[in-house]
Amino acid sequence: MLQIKIHGRGGQGAQMAAQVLATAFFREGKYVQAFASYGGARRGTAVSSYIRIDNRPIRLRCDIENPDAVLIFDASLIDEKMLKGINKDTSLLINSTKEAKDLKECSGFKVYTIDGINIASRNGLGRIVNSVLLGALAGLLDAPDFKNMQNVIEEMSPVKVPENISSFRDGYELAKKFKGVA
Numbered sequence: 001m002l003q004i005k006i007h008g009r010g011g012q013g014a015q016m017a018a019q020v021l022a023t024a025f026f027r028e029g030k031y032v033q034a035f036a037s038y039g040g041a042r043r044g045t046a047v048s049s050y051i052r053i054d055n056r057p058i059r060l061r062c063d064i065e066n067p068d069a070v071l072i073f074d075a076s077l078i079d080e081k082m083l084k085g086i087n088k089d090t091s092l093l094i095n096s097t098k099e100a101k102d103l104k105e106c107s108g109f110k111v112y113t114i115d116g117i118n119i120a121s122r123n124g125l126g127r128i129v130n131s132v133l134l135g136a137l138a139g140l141l142d143a144p145d146f147k148n149m150q151n152v153i154e155e156m157s158p159v160k161v162p163e164n165i166s167s168f169r170d171g172y173e174l175a176k177k178f179k180g181v182a
Contacts, residue, residue: 008073139175
């Protein structure tokens with residue numbers, strides 16, 4: 001079973017990213033369980049999404065305590081509580097202008113950073129980074145399938161579809177470089 005946590009702030013697109021990711025896995029015939037925590041349910045407050053993916057029905061009905069991957073939209077959210085349950089095999093993908101080695105609170109973990117705002121801005125999306133980060137996550141995990149994910153983004157993007165696709169592609173290609181594939 002693949003377990004993913006997504007952390008962001010209200011208004012950053014973290015919840016939408018989780019919906020897109022869950023839809024892409026579902027379309028590949030996977031069983032998917034997705035749920036969210038909204039905190040104060042207003043712009044700027046911490047929000048979290050949790051996704052489980054498996055080839056068999058998912059019977060668990062609890063929080064994800066030991067994720068395989070964590071996608072963090074805002075590095076200022078990183079704290080001891082967020083890092084609880086993360087181990088050396090967990091991939092942490094963080095939207096940050098800093099390099100992974102400079103995030104001292106994450107030392108000892110498998111950390112990847114991506115300047116999502118720069119990539120999104122370059123593609124005409126301003127500060128909307130969810131497509132960039134979804135591309136990077138898909139590239140790191142080698143799932144869901146690139147074309148499938150691209151199709152879901154095309155269908156679910158409310159505006160600026162070509163810009164979202166380009167941002168997704170840029171994030172995906174950068175993640176492949178992280179892994180030494182590109």
